[in-house]
Amino acid sequence: MSKLPSLKNLSYLLALHQEQNFNRAAAECNVSQSTLSSGIQNLEEQLDCQLIERDHKSFLFTALGEEIVEKARDIISASEELLHYAQGQGNIMEGPLRLGIIPTIAPFVIGELSKNLQNKFPKLLLQLSEDTTQNLLHRLRNGELDILLLALPMDIQGNQKWILGRDPFKLVVHKELAETVGEPVDYDKLPDRSIFLLEKEHCMTGHAVAACQLTDSIKMNPFTATSLHSLVQMADARLGATFIPQMAIDQGILDNTDLVSLKPTGQEASRDIGLVYRPTTSRRQTFRKVAEEIARLLPVNTLN
Template identity: 60%
Template sequence: MKNLPSLKNLYYLVHLHQEQNFNRAAKICFVSQSTLSSGIQNLEEQLGYQLIERDHKSFMFTAIGEEVVERARNILTNVDDLVELVKNQGEPMTGEIRLGCIPTIAPFLLSRVVKLCQQDYPKLSLLLKEDTTERLLDALAKGELDLLILALPVDTSGFHSMKVGIDPFKMVMHKEASEQFLQPIDYQKMPDESIFLLQAEHCITGHAITACQLGDSAKINPFAATSLHTLVQMVN
C-alpha cells in the first residue's frame, strides 16, 4: 500500500493556508507551532513536492501547494460527511447542519426555521452564519458550511441549487410621494438621489439596479444602508 498522507497533516496544511500564520494555525489545531511545521514538512516529503516557500520572516504557498490545499479541503469535508453518515445511519435529520444566510433574509426567516427544527427534529443542531453572498459561497466551497439561503440570481455553478420560495420585488416610498407616480414606476422620472439602496456588498442592491435599470444613475442616493430596517426609516 502507498504511504498516504495523514488526515492530521492535511488538516494542518488547510488551517495554515486559512490563517496565513503558523502561530494562529497551531492554536486552532491545538498543537505547538513546531508540531504543525513538522507535520507539513512530513507531508511535503511524502508527496515529493515543496508546498510552501519559506524564508526567515515569511512564507508563501507554491502553485502545487495551492492545488493540494483545495484537494485537502475537499478530502477533509468528505471525511466529515462520512462520519456524519455513519453516525446518523437509520436516524435521519440528526447531527449538525451548518446553515448560512444573507442579512436581507436572515432576520425574517431564520427564527422560524430554528423553531420548526426544534419542534420537528429535536436531535438536529443548526449552526447559523449570517454573511454576504460572496463570503457565504466561499465558505461553502471551503466546506465550512453545508447549506445556504441566498437571493437569486447568483452564480451557483459547482453547487446543487433549488428554489425554495419566491418573494415579490417591492419599492417602498412615503405615502404622499406614492401618489405622484403611476404604475408601473418609471424610475428615470424620479428626482435625483431619491432612491436609497443597501451597501454594494449586498446582492439585493445589484438585483435592484438591474431590475430598475438604474446603472450609474444619478437617481441613487450616495447614502448606502447596512440593513433593510435602516432603509425603511429613511423613507419615514
C-alpha cells in the same frame, strides 16, 4: 503503492493554510509547533512534493500546495461528515448544519425556519451565519459553511444550486406620495435623487435596479443604507422611496409606519432565492429537506 497521507497531517496542512503561521496553526490543532512542523514535512515526504516554499523566516504555499489544500479540504470534510453520519446512527437530519444567509434575507426567514426545523428535526443543530454573498461563497469554499441561502442570479463559481422560489420587489413610499406615483409605478413622477438603496456590497441593490427596470440613475440618491430597516426609516421620514422585498413586508417591516407598497414597473420585478452548495458534498439529501422547509416560507415557492 505508496502509503496514503494521514488525515491528521492533512488537517495540519489545512490549519497552516488558514493561519499562515506555524504557531497559530499548531494551537488550532492542539499540538505543539514542532509536531505540526514535522507533520507537514512528513506529508511532503509522503506526497513526494514540496507543498510550501520555506524562507527561513517565513513560507509560501506552492501552486501545488494550494491545490493539495483544496483536495485535502474535501477529504477532511467528507471524513467529518462520515463521522457525524455514523454517530447519528445514519440519521441525515442530525448534527450540525452550517447555513450562511445574506443580510437582505436572513432577518425575514430565520425565525420561522429555525422554529420549524427545530420541531421537525430536533437533533439538527442549525448554525446560522449572516454575511455578504462574496464572503459567504468564500466561506463555503473553504469548508467553514455547508450551504448558503442567496439571492440569484449570481455567479456561484463552481458550486451547485437549487432555486427555491421568487421574492417580488415592492416600491415603498410614504402614503401621501402614493397617488402621485401611481401603480404600476411611473418613476418619472418621483423627484430626482429620491430613491434610496443599500450599499453596493449588498447584491439586492443590483437585483432591484435590474428587476424593476430602474434605468434612470438620476433618480437614485447617492446616500446608501446598510440595512432594509434603515431604508424603511428613511422612507417613513419622507426622504424618498425605496425598494423592499416582499418577504420583508410579509414579515411586518412596514408595521407602525405610514408607508405603502406599490407594484414596480417590470414583468418579473423579483429576485430568485436559492440554496447553494459545494458540488463535492455528500449531504444532498439533508440539504434537500432543508430546501423544502425554506421554500415553504417564500412569497412564491417554485421548488419542484
